[in-house]
Amino acid sequence: MSELTTNIVAGPGGVMTDEVGVVTGELTLATEPVGDGTARLRVQYLGAEEWYTVTGATVPVTDPAQAASLHALAVGLLNRPEG
Numbered sequence: 001m002s003e004l005t006t007n008i009v010a011g012p013g014g015v016m017t018d019e020v021g022v023v024t025g026e027l028t029l030a031t032e033p034v035g036d037g038t039a040r041l042r043v044q045y046l047g048a049e050e051w052y053t054v055t056g057a058t059v060p061v062t063d064p065a066q067a068a069s070l071h072a073l074a075v076g077l078l079n080r081p082e083g
Helices: 064-078
Strands: 004-017 021-033 038-045 052-060
Touching: 004 038, 004 064, 021 064, 038 064, 052 064
Parallel strands: none
Antiparallel strands: 004 021, 004 052, 021 038, 038 052
């Protein structure tokens, strides 16, 4: 399974991260394999280098289709360009 990325715009409530709390605005969302049968969601400000782990978003996956579904679901939930 390889990392999946999509640019999103987080709405007013933002995305809660483990490292820095809530982040808002233009972000890149990534679903990355961890290597122990799980995948985790991470975000970064668009064009930045630092990545932040989305709080509570490390989930078990057994095949790439599950990771793709997780990524699509996360994009659907977190991408709120109109607020």
